[in-house]
Amino acid sequence: MFSLLNFNFKQPNINILYDFIIVGGGPAGITAAIYAARKNLEILLLTKDLGGQVLWTSEIENYPGFKSITAKELIEKFTNHLSYFPIALGLGTEVNGIRKEQNIFYVKTTDDKEYKSRVVIIATGRSPKPLNIKNEKELLGKGVSYCATCDAPLFKNKDTAVIGGANSAITSAIELAKVCQRVYLLVKSEIKAEPILVERLKKFNNVIILLKHLPKSILGKEKVEGILVYDLLNNNEYEIKVSGVFIEAGTKPNTDFLKGFLNLNEKGEIIINCNCETNIPGIFACGDCTAIEDKQIIIACGEGAKASLKGFKYLISQK
Ligand SMILES: Cc1cc2nc3c(=O)[nH]c(=O)nc-3n(C[C@H](O)[C@H](O)[C@H](O)COP(=O)(O)OP(=O)(O)OC[C@H]3O[C@@H](n4cnc5c(N)ncnc54)[C@H](O)[C@@H]3O)c2cc1C
Structure with missing residues (x-):
């Protein structure tokens, strides 16, 4: 040991x-x-x-x-x-x-x-790097995390969101996909990660990739209950119910x-x-x-x- x-x-x-x-x-x-x-x-x-x-x-x-x-x-x-x-x-x-x-x-x-x-x-x-969106600070440790490796087991069979499109975001989404029911990957523009990681991620059918989506705020009072996102393609915002938000914004x-x-x-x-x-x-x-x-x-x-x-x-x- x-x-x-x-x-x-x-x-x-x-x-x-x-x-x-x-x-x-x-x-x-x-x-x-x-x-x-x-x-x-x-x-x-x-x-x-x-x-x-x-x-x-x-x-x-x-x-x-x-x-x-x-x-x-x-x-x-x-x-x-x-x-x-x-x-x-x-x-x-x-x-x-x-x-x-x-x-x-x-x-x-x-x-x-x-x-x-x-x-x-x-x-x-x-x-x-924090995103500086509403409730990010307030709900840190109550569903908001910067480390999927550390916290993924806490979200077993739950829905989570990962924010980011580079290597660390894809790695986190893979970690979470192994234990979570569903993982939403919110990417501002395009995925900019190593192809080998992207291939690996695509093998999980519980990962939903949302390109051109911006996180607006994290929802919840005592703990994370969801995330408000903005769809840049369709110009509309909507809520996704999740228990965890993993920030991989660099x-x-x-x-x-x-x-x-x-x-x-x-x-x-x-x-x-x-x-x-x-x-x-x-x-x-x-x-x-x-x-x-x-x-x-x-x-x-x-x-x-x-x-x-x-x-x-x-x-x-x-x-
Ligand atoms: C999710 C993730 C996955 C990665 N995967 C890979 C990979 O597969 N392959 C790869 O090559 N690289 C990978 N990287 C990058 C790699 O981890 C870094 O490039 C590497 O760790 C940088 O090493 P460093 O010693 O410069 O800094 P760090 O690893 O950041 O270490 C800095 C150290 O300084 C300490 N410290 C900070 N501030 C203070 C202070 N004020 N006083 C005292 N101590 C302080 C910290 O506690 C820490 O111990 C990954 C990074 C992340 C985030």
């Missing part, structure tokens, strides 16, 4: 001057930590969870070496690998600010601690705490060069929180490795 209790990570310590602080424990951050650990550095990994977005899906079929592997198993393998090294891990920790004094970075967390490091690697990835980078500190693009993604360097020497960034266009596990891992190697080069140059 996989449990972090089986591992011997060191506790974070505010009195240590770390060589590297890595923020974020998804594929990018874990890889950066593994690479840094092999250089015998003093490392602290601060993260809300281990796994990041990979935890939101079920099956991975494009990570080399595994024709198909469950997301849980892949993250167990990553964590197991990480645990071979004597790094400090602050799990369940949220970073909410970074400041620089002379050549030292001070990384602040929401539990009011401040850790010190010579190098910082940001690997904070992405979070679901993601946004977890970089709010860096605004005004690091250079971000118009989407809020960290601007880096091909060496994962940000505008501040000593701060590197990697993975889905950056402006690198493609967001995939293997790419995040590669960028994490690069950030770590370049961070090490910077560290040596400072000594």
Whole structure:
């Protein structure tokens, strides 16, 4: 049975001057930590969870070496690998600010601690983007969800709706179709997902695909009872009775705490060069929180490795 209790990570310590602080424990951050650990550095990994977005899906079929592997198993393998090294891990920790004094970075967390490091690697990835429609916030956890992998079992034999038309929406619809009575897939324009996923979805006869449909509001007081949709082709709106609404409207980078500190693009993604360097020497960034266009596990891992190697080069140059 996989449990972090089986591992011997060191506790974070505010009195240590770390060589590297890595923020974020998804594929990018874990890889950066593994690479840094092999250089015998003093490392602290601060993260809300281990796994990041990979935890939101079920099956991975494009990570080399595994024709198909469950997301849980892949993250167990990553964590197991990480645990071979004597790094400090602050799990369940949220970073909410970074400041620089002379050549030292001070990384602040929401539990009011401040850790010190010579190098910082940001690997904070992405979070679901809200639709900002009526009742979305109010009914979150009461039928509104951003994670089909986590919540699909709660909707066994019920009707649900998925909003979105990209890979993550199709993946969610497939997850739900396995347990739900009916799944409505609401797509604003056309489906823009990998053909292999679309083929798989079409095998389920309990999925109703509604193209050119916009969600107007979520219905219900104590829990989700339906969704009001707008049919763009016929110019009319109508209600669909569902118990669950799964929002797959894209993601946004977890970089709010860096605004005004690091250079971000118009989407809020960290601007880096091909060496994962940000505008501040000593701060590197990697993975889905950056402006690198493609967001995939293997790419995040590669960028994490690069950030770590370049961070090490910077560290040596400072000594
Ligand atoms: C539903 C879904 C299915 C996917 N399927 C695939 C697939 O089949 N194949 C594939 O290659 N890719 C897939 N992806 C994309 C892949 O998951 C991402 O590209 C990858 O996880 C990015 O890794 P990352 O480490 O950059 O960021 P993330 O995975 O987002 O990890 C970020 C980490 O940072 C932590 N964090 C965030 N903010 C803070 C903070 N302020 N303080 C501390 N910690 C913080 C988070 O808790 C998390 O641990 C999928 C994504 C989704 C959503």
